Amino acid sequence: MTGAEALIWSLVAEGVEVIFGYPGGAVLPAYDALHRIGQPRHVLVRHEQGAAHMAEGYARASGRVGVCMATSGPGATNLVTGLASAYMDSIPVVAITGQVPTALIGRDAFQESDVCGITMPITKHNYLVRDVRDIPRVVHEAFHLARSGRPGPVLVDLPKDVANAPTRWESYPPPLDLPGYRPTLDGHPRQIELAARLIDEARRPVLYVGGGVIASGAAELVRALAERAHLPVVMTLMGLGALPGRHPLSLGMLGMHGAAYANYAVSQADLLVAVGARFDDRVTGDTRRFASKARKIHIDVDPAEIGKNVPVDVPIVGDARRVLQELVRLVSPARRDAWWEQIRAWQEAYPLTYERRPPYIAPQDVVAQLDALTAGEAVVATDVGQHQMWVAQFYRFQAPRLNITSGGLGAMGFGLPAAIGARLAVSDRPVVAVLGDGGLMMTVQELATAASLGLPLPIVVLNNYALGMVKQWQAIFYESRYSHSLLPAQTDLVTVARGFGVPGRRVERPEELTGALAEALAASGPYLLDVVVDPDAQVLPMVPPGGAIDEMIGVRGRQA
């Protein structure tokens, strides 16, 4: 057996269903082994960036480790954006890269790049395999690291001579050799007791949940805790779906583009219970004025997150699910009617709403109709920008792992390949891509991948012929000087899609919208809907960067 075969068999042994990849010189041994072994399934992307985003999309939708593969040099560097995105959002991904032969490393060989050096700050760990006998152990460790503790991407760089070297297959899995890696999973019992007491005593508590809840499979426990203690729940972008968006205790997203009432609740809270959330700047605004009246409990599996951005009163290091299991048991059932009366008053006075400006289609209407048509039960992959925030605001995700978005890195070009990855992970629900016209163009070549797979995938483009979020910031903070944020209306996206073998249509009038969305959802393969929307629609309300989250602009009061 060769090293490359040991690699592929190790992937099979890890239960890998699908590899997203693109061949090239240094990774040819692995591709030949893949050909001979005939598994796992391989999806040929059209650009390695697509492979990395598909692997993340697959991982985000399924909770399993996503796998991508590329050759050395440019193949490996093209993975970088997807790995950075997976790292920021703690998504389990294993990337396999070919490397030039060991003897050429450091000689500036053809297609050589120091991918371990390049990805060091954007991976949880990485490996340059120098000994063929290490391959099974390294693969096993890579998967273990990727999915355990705080998940994240791990890269395995395999020089061509190591891949070609003979080796013997021993039993799998080989023992792990990770003495420096022992995530703390069980929370400290006394800290959990203290947290329960603070929740019992709080008059205006808020549960603030993030992607860690999704990663640890703790959504049901969030619901149990919220219902037991009558807690309002605010979610980060990564946490959406932790509590169903239609649940009466859900206040939706908080932060820069959160609902005003969500931010008011946090600002007036006397206790903030953060679970699997990292007090990101898009959530907190000015940290000194964030939840300044509240004592803070912070539950996170990564000790380095606790106290990183905001001081906390009760730190609990542990897996969200394990800690919440204990916490739910200890918290007393309660009703908090006075607090809820205040929150309902804010919801009544400052609803999350938007303006329609006929004859334009309001982009928020597209999202709201999609939400209605799919009952909030579809997997929705977005790109980055205005449409992403409109999805976060108006698509009420009913379950975890439905919201597929590049939250921390905010990588444009993510949406289409991530939707394809999610499509391969999920068979029992619709998977929809909601993209902006800017983001689509960054990875538009993956339409070819979608076409070749032939799986149902509605691709809804909110087309405002602009880099909408850039334009919005320029409108608000740069006196409407639209420096290089307008995309001339010369690209006919429907024709482009057709060229890739993806049918589609353009929608320009509000009355066409519902029918067109239904048509896209019913299509048996990928289908692109180019929805021309109000070019001046803005994502509101908004916390100006560095502001306090209860000082939002664009809050719309209830119209008389």
Next chain:
Amino acid sequence: MRRILAVLVRNRPGVMARVSSLFSRRGFNLASVAVGPTDDPQLARMTLVVDEDEAGVEQVVKQLHKLIDVLKVSDITADAPIERELALVRVAADAGRRLEVVHLAEVFGGRVVDVDEESVTLELVGTPDDVEAALRILRGFGLKELVRSGTLAMARPGRLAAARSAEMEGVRI
């Protein structure tokens, strides 16, 4: 605030790069670093001197811990650690001033390791403060070349605060 961290790492390629990449990426202030193998060749011991406030040091320690190749991180600042630094310094000294430099070296507990027509090369070993004090005087002669090892530090037996080791539990050497 100057803090001394004793860091036990796996002795393998790339570990130094991971640690230094962490410091530059997170913007931590690193004053000195010294590293070498331990009695077990599989392990290396680093002494990091960082200049951070309380919260900054806490982040440094936690972030170092996240590196897979890092086995143990101890903040030994409060444990009155034994600190040593080695400096090699070539001091400008012709025949006329040579004896003066040699005498000064004796005062500071240094050793003469090389002499030529225009200079005397000294080896200075002591606490970082001792080394700095010697250098302050020697600068008067003119320093032609200076190389310092960075601080090496070791906690005194029994002084490693119990609380601190508890904080690091879950990490096996």
